[in-house]
Amino acid sequence: MLEWFIPPVLVTAAALVPNKRLTKWEFNKKHLYNGSWLVPIGKKRKVMYHNFEHYPHLLIGGTTRFGKTVALKGIFASLLLSNSKHVRLIILDLKGGLEFSKYQNLPQVLTVASDLLEACKALDYVYKLIKAEEERYRQNGWTNISETPIKERTFIIVDESAELSPKLVNKEFKKYAELAQIYLGEIARIGGGLGYRLIMATQYPTREAVPMQVKMNMVARLAFRIADGTGSRVILDETGAEELEPVPGRAIYKLAQSHEIQCPYISDKMIGGYLDEIREDRRDIIDHR
């Protein structure tokens, strides 16, 4: 029943665009599948899942305050709760580390980078891991992680990819941003088959913030409300996100088809509660650092 409760903060939006579908629904661990890489991405009558085994990378875009960071936190919590023993997380929290640095002591979180230089270092680390994995795959005759006994998956979460754009950073940081672009391109191109998953979010749906060599390897897209059709095309390759109702959490999730969904709401307090639960189970968690 709670799913149909419209909080006061949304009443204004509801008045602007009367719509019976207006909902807010809360993240709940009962929606998770233990041991899987399925993440509840939103609801369209039923809960829809993003399967990171089928679609390793996810591009997220949308105007400020419509739910990108909340969506990233929902994915983060889902991965930790469903697969706490096998998930590894590298987080580029380029909003100054304000959102994710509180989670950096979790054993599953390898690093939280909060500026361009730290991000470059983290991406360099991931790139070296991928190169070493490639060699291991060659030696074993493997072509894809699905053929291997490897259970670990490494997620690289980027909150505000525009901060890594050579065209958008100050001149003295340009070379670092260029390097970051090369790494991101390689992670998107070859990382997927080796168990590396890139989740990249931006509030600037432009070619500078979402470079083509990264985007073309990211099949799955999630667009919150975007100012115009041009921005929508950058994220979704089609218009539509500019016509979404101005409701936080409302988004278009696109694989082969587009679906209008309401993303789950999760707060830091809720994540904190869940983490207390998994801390009980810490003895089983391998510290990867």
Ligand SMILES: Nc1ncnc2c1ncn2[C@@H]1O[C@H](COP(=O)(O)OP(=O)(O)OP(=O)(O)O)[C@@H](O)[C@H]1O
């Ligand atoms: N799925 C959701 N359901 C209901 N409300 C939401 C949802 N996602 C976000 N909100 C509301 O919108 C606010 C802004 O969300 P969020 O911080 O994720 O936006 P953002 O797109 O990351 O913004 P910015 O680009 O400025 O960082 C949240 O504090 C919350 O109140």
